[in-house]
Amino acid sequence: MGSKLHFQSIKHGPPLPHHDDIRAYKREYAAALDEKDPLRRFRAEFIIPSKKDLLRKNLSESEGDDQSDPRCIYLCGNSLGLQPRNIRKYIDQYLRSWAIKGVTGHFVSHEDALLPPYLHVDDAGSKLLAPIVGASPSEVALMGTLTGNLHILMSSFYRPTTERYKIILEGKAFPSDHYAVESQIRLHNLNPATAMVLIEPEDTERPILSTEQILKVIDDNASDTALVLLPGIQYYTGQYFDIPQITAHAHSKGILIGWDCAHAVGNVELKLHDWEVDFAAWCHYKYVNSGPGAMAGLFVHEKHGKVNGSSTNGEDDAYRPRLAGWWGHDKATRFQMDNNFVPQEGAAGYQISNPSVLDLSAVASSLEIFNQASMPALRQKSLQLTGYLEHLLLKYPLDNHADDRNKKLSFSIITPANPAERGAQLSILLQPGLLDKVLEILEENGVVIDERKPNVVRVAPAPLYNTFTDVWEFHRVFVMACREAVAARDG
Ligand SMILES: Cc1ncc(COP(=O)(O)O)c(C=O)c1O
Known part of the structure; x- marks a missing residue:
């Protein structure tokens, strides 16, 4: 499916959807990019918290790894990376040898x-x-x-x-x-x-x-x-x-x-x-x-x-x-x-x-x-993931992440637009008065990112465990959150 779509190739860049191809903004498009991702096996090496576990008030009930529960959208590796599964093997060996x-x-x-x-x-x-x-x-x-x-x-x-x-x-x-x-x-x-x-x-x-x-x-x-x-x-x-x-x-x-x-x-x-x-x-x-x-x-x-x-x-x-x-x-x-x-x-x-x-x-x-994944391969995927995130944020054609009243975007990206001048993180500057509501809606929907008050959210797709579908899901919830936050602010 994804392979039939047009791609614009840009230097350092992701296989961006062609601007006027509406299919590119569908979840299937992101899933097709995941299918072709040569690093996709590494996601399974990490424990992605489930949405249920994020809300859990005690630790003992679960080991946090029941795969039947939907996973959260974790885009916060710039703050705290997720737990590799093999860490237990390493720490068990240390405990055992001691x-x-x-x-x-x-x-x-x-x-x-x-x-x-x-x-x-x-x-x-x-x-x-x-x-x-x-x-x-x-x-x-x-x-x-x-x-x-x-x-x-x-x-x-x-x-x-x-x-x-x-x-x-x-x-x-x-x-x-x-x-x-x-x-x-x-x-x-x-x-x-x-x-x-x-x-x-x-x-x-x-x-x-x-x-x-x-x-x-x-x-x-x-x-x-x-x-x-x-x-x-x-x-x-x-x-x-x-x-x-x-x-x-x-x-x-x-x-x-x-x-x-x-x-x-x-x-x-x-x-x-x-x-x-x-x-x-x-x-x-x-x-x-x-x-x-x-x-x-x-x-x-x-x-x-x-x-x-x-x-x-x-x-x-x-x-x-x-x-x-x-x-x-x-x-x-x-x-x-x-x-x-x-x-x-x-x-x-x-x-x-x-x-x-x-x-x-x-x-x-x-x-x-x-070392298994290698930094050149990770950087290559990272450029694509972050480029895809930027593309969805800035080019989404339905315009429903705009403030309906003045048709202006309710946010801007402060991270450099040149992929060579950034890593995995995009920092998004929200219009004043939106941050709390946006964070509330992201949290309700199991999206984990972090904020820098008063108006910035930092979103970081980590190429070891994040997917193009994660990015797509984030964007879907973020669009909704911005729209609702603008409505709540402007009454
Ligand atoms: C750029 C930078 N410097 C310093 C620190 C402080 O690190 P630590 O508490 O591990 O010394 C951090 C923590 O996030 C950081 O991001």
Whole structure:
């Protein structure tokens, strides 16, 4: 059915329905796209909450996985990803090995184990993580939490001098990033009023930052800036920044640059090594589906991870000073306990504590699925899903998502229209006075998205588990919700 329809092929784009082909707006069209989706088997790897379970007031009645109940429309992977089914296998193995081996679980491997003994789970985690962010395994580490890791990295990469002491970040940065930068500046007895350079959007309703604007702020502060910290994808607008160009520009001015990839990891195809990013940090509870507050990840470019194999008491020129702990110590001599810190090469040398194997098992379970699917294939599907969502929102020909009185759309999309400048998320700005009613109707219909008050909803089809039919269903309910919200507002 779908194959008989016309397609417009656009660069990076989805197989968009031809504008005047009304069949393209039918559910069958979305179902036909799902049929042809080469990644469709991955949906079954996740537990999609049922509508009934979303309303449930107790946990014990159900395991939440009775497939006869209709599933919700979950488009909130930008906030909290869904649970991979194989997480139980990983966590059961962890519980079992701890139960039967106690401390010897650190060293003893099992023939059927998904992960190596506890002593080496960090290496296994790095191998799984590296292809997802375009790094070599020695450039990444699974550890800690996002904001904690930003502090750890900034304590090493932000070493202000009297000449270079500023940090450039966006004015609308995620609060935790803002606080982290501000507190780092204060820790060095500097004043955020002079040392913190905020890139402010020209349009506060649609706070997109052009690459030109970012480069200009870097130029204007080139001589006294020590560090730039930006998001790979902006949490509010969904804008995907030009990481390679901005990184190269910062470097050309002698400035280090770090990227917060919370909304980019598992979403777009990152090439952190090739782009020569100095450092990056991210969490794994959004697109990477590892559970609320899951263990985070960091990247340190190989040029910054070099060590010469000796202790750091002044003789190692290659070594970048950092906050150290025993897990960053060279594995071969870690247990000699001689209090001579010999760092591991690469990102592993930034580890501080021994990793929680429970937490790492959760992240590994999801990374295993990502590696099966591969980021290029996921990005390809993501471009199609998000393009389809945008197409339905903006081109739906029946015009019944318009405010009937003035025939104006009751919303606009603030995320960039260029698919290369966004990931899976579209941020929709509603007309004033509509948000509460729209959210109420979406919830009643089992649609899960998130909002940023006063007027924005963020909708994120995640290519691992979302379908074109999910997008179609969302659009159907959203159209109805907007219409009812306009009617309620205008009496
Ligand atoms: C861009 C960004 N930075 C920082 C954080 C804070 O993360 P955490 O609480 O894991 O440190 C988040 C959380 O969503 C985020 O989206």
